[in-house]
Amino acid sequence: MSRPLEGITVLDMSRVLAGPWAGQLLADLGARVIKIEHPERGDDTRGWGPPWLAEDDETERVAAYFLCANRGKQSLAVDVASERGQALIRQLAAGADVMLENFKVGGLAKYGLDYASLKALNPRLIGCSITGFGQDGPYAHRAGYDFMIQAMGGLMSIGGEPDGMPMKTGVAITDVMTGLYATIGVLSALHERERTGQGRHVDVALLDVQVAALANQALNALVGGVSPERHGNAHPNIVPYQAFACADGHLVLTVGNDAQFSRLAELLGHPEWALDPAYATNAARVGSRAELVPLIQAIFLTRRRDEWLAELEKRGIPAGPINTIAEVFDDPQVKHRGMQRTLQRGDLEVPQVACPLRFDNEPALSEVAPPRLGQDSDAILAEMGLTVEDIARLRREGIVR
Numbered sequence: 001m002s003r004p005l006e007g008i009t010v011l012d013m014s015r016v017l018a019g020p021w022a023g024q025l026l027a028d029l030g031a032r033v034i035k036i037e038h039p040e041r042g043d044d045t046r047g048w049g050p051p052w053l054a055e056d057d058e059t060e061r062v063a064a065y066f067l068c069a070n071r072g073k074q075s076l077a078v079d080v081a082s083e084r085g086q087a088l089i090r091q092l093a094a095g096a097d098v099m100l101e102n103f104k105v106g107g108l109a110k111y112g113l114d115y116a117s118l119k120a121l122n123p124r125l126i127g128c129s130i131t132g133f134g135q136d137g138p139y140a141h142r143a144g145y146d147f148m149i150q151a152m153g154g155l156m157s158i159g160g161e162p163d164g165m166p167m168k169t170g171v172a173i174t175d176v177m178t179g180l181y182a183t184i185g186v187l188s189a190l191h192e193r194e195r196t197g198q199g200r201h202v203d204v205a206l207l208d209v210q211v212a213a214l215a216n217q218a219l220n221a222l223v224g225g226v227s228p229e230r231h232g233n234a235h236p237n238i239v240p241y242q243a244f245a246c247a248d249g250h251l252v253l254t255v256g257n258d259a260q261f262s263r264l265a266e267l268l269g270h271p272e273w274a275l276d277p278a279y280a281t282n283a284a285r286v287g288s289r290a291e292l293v294p295l296i297q298a299i300f301l302t303r304r305r306d307e308w309l310a311e312l313e314k315r316g317i318p319a320g321p322i323n324t325i326a327e328v329f330d331d332p333q334v335k336h337r338g339m340q341r342t343l344q345r346g347d348l349e350v351p352q353v354a355c356p357l358r359f360d361n362e363p364a365l366s367e368v369a370p371p372r373l374g375q376d377s378d379a380i381l382a383e384m385g386l387t388v389e390d391i392a393r394l395r396r397e398g399i400v401r
Contacts (some may be wrong), residue, residue: 001359001361001362002030002166003029003030003358003359003364004026004029004030004364005026005029005030005031006030006031007030008026008030008031008032008097008098008190009031009032009034009095009096009097009098010023010026010027010031010033010034010096010097010098010099010102011031011034011036011089011092011093011096011098011099011100011102011330012033012034012035012036012073013036013045013080013089013099013100013101013102013103013108013113014100014101014102014130015037015045015046015102016043016045016102016175017042017045017069017146017172017175017176017179018102018130018146018174018175018176018178018182018204018206019068019100019101019102019130019179019182020035020043020070020179020360021069021175021176021178021179021180021182022100022128022130022179022182022183022186023035023044023069023070023073023100024069024070024071024072024073024366025179025180025183026098026125026183026186026363027071027072027073027366027368028071028072028343028357028364028366029353029357029364030364031097031098032074033071033072033073033074034074034092034096034376034380035073035074035075035076035371036068036076036078036080036089037075037076037077037373037374038077038079039077039078039079039374039398039399039401040401041399042075042077042374043066043070045065045066045069046062046063046066046373047063048063048065048066048379049062049063049064049065050063050064051063051064052064053067053348053350053351054348057068059372060345060348060372062370062372065369066370067350067351067352068353070370070371071178071343071349071352071365071366071368071369071370072366072367072368073368073370073371074371074375074376074379074380075093075371075372075373075374075376075377076374076376076377076380076400077373077374077377077401078377078399078400078401079398079399079400079401080111080113080367081111082397082399084394084397084399085399085400086112086113086401088381088384089111089113090112090113090118091384091385092120092376092380093113093118093121093122093125094122096122096125097124097125097126097190098126098127098186098190099115099118099124099125099126099127100128100130100182100186101127101128101129101130102129102130102131102212103129104131104141104142104143105131105135105141107195115127115129115201119199119201121352122199123197123198124193124197124198124199124200125199125203126186126189126190126193126199126200126201126202127200127201127308128182128185128186128201128202128204129201129202129203129204130178130179130182130204130205130206131144131203131204131205131206132144132148132149132205132206132207133205133206133207134203134205134207134208135203135205139207143280144205144206144207146172146173146174146175146206147168147172149174149207149210149333150169150173150174150210151166151168151204152210153174153206153207153210153211153212153214154210154211154214154217154218155168155169155173155174155210155214156228157228157230158217158228158231158236159230160230160232161230161232162229162231162232164230164232165263166230172242174181174206174210174213175206177209177210177213178204178205178206178209181204181209181212182202182268182313185202185204186202187257187311189202209337216236216237217236219246220236220237229369231330234289234293237283238254238255238256238282239255239284239285239286239288239289239292239293240253240255240264240285240292240293240296241253241256241291242256242298243322244296245297245299245300245301246301246303246304246305246308247301247302247303247304247305248304248324249304249305249321250305250321250322251300251305251308251312251314251320251321251322252319252320252321252322253296253317253318253319254318254319254320255317255318256318257282258274258280258282259277260316260317261273261274261282261285262274262317263315263316263317264296264312264315264317265279266315267311267312267315267317268296268299269299270295270314273292277293278292278339299315305321306321309321325342332357337354337356338354338363339353339356340352340353340354341353341354341365343367343368343369344369345369345370345371345372348369349369350369352365352369368376368400373401374400374401377391377400377401378391380395381400
């Protein structure tokens with residue numbers, strides 16, 4: 001299957017998660033992605049273990065963290081702090097379509113590798129800069145990390161139990177969302193370039209993304225004039241829409257409208273709830289949360305989780321189990337959709353989680369496993385016109401690996 005971005009070349013100078021996530025998605029969509037890495041340590045996340053893949057093989061050992069965001073890429077290990085390394089990057093940028101980077105603001109300018117300098121060489125180049133706080137403003141000079149941004153961007157203030165500590169999410173979700181917004185920006189700029197022939201610079205900040213992704217909670221505050229409180233696993237605007245304990249575990253109940261609540265009331269043996277003015281509408285149920293939720297909870301404790309789930313499914317009332325990660329990949333729907341994949345890198349099997357996009361029922365997924373550090377350096381440099389002797393000299397000088 002041909003993929004949408006075939007023929008597009010991406011120079012990925014990012015590391016850790018937000019930028020690499022965007023680069024991996026572009027690779028899944030068919031772009032050629034050349035990942036620029038430090039010749040000694042590579043992307044920071046190569047060492048963010050355990051767990052490790054191939055822990056007993058020094059040449060193959062790599063942290064699982066790195067493997068989650070670097071599928072489909074070629075690895076060119078080059079020292080961008082050296083003049084010769086900078087010249088190589090400029091040569092690559094001259095023929096590239098997109099450059100991704102997440103250096104601190106101004107960090108690439110001292111090397112002459114900032115977007116303005118590279119666009120002067122290649123007016124069609126699209127640049128995407130991912131930072132904690134954006135290219136301007138009082139915080140622009142600061143480094144940004146997902147955990148810190150979840151705190152500053154309001155997400156932690158609405159996560160956790162009402163009487164407990166504010167909580168971050170279990171995944172670096174702001175990084176992931178920033179990678180997605182970065183990809184949207186790049187794709188938009190590529191589309192515009194078809195009309196104008198000119199590249200664009202895309203400025204994506206983790207804090208901006210986190211604020212934008214507050215979604216209904218942001219509008220709850222702006223419309224209501226009060227910052228939302230923490231509700232644990234409950235929803236601020238819908239009732240009942242939360243986790244409930246059963247006799248042997250927990251389930252999540254997501255009643256999204258009054259008809260579903262009427263069916264739930266009947267299942268729980270209280271059809272009169274659907275007619276009670278205190279519970280009949282969602283707005284009423286939100287107001288009566290403190291009275292209604294304990295009544296529902298007491299009934300759920302009388303039966304086992306899977307018994308309840310079967311009854312809820314039978315009546316078209318949305319609910320689901322709280323799965324562990326292992327249980328997720330054993331779920332029949334997840335298996336059917338092929339979300340767990342394995343890619344080969346030589347004799348090594350590399351576990352992967354598939355890209356969720358499908359085109360004409362074909363998954364958008366690169367078949368190339370995350371690379372070893374510098375795995376493609378020789379091939380890329382030779383393609384650029386360097387001789388075997390040139391490459392050997394760069395190796396001796398520590399400029400490439």
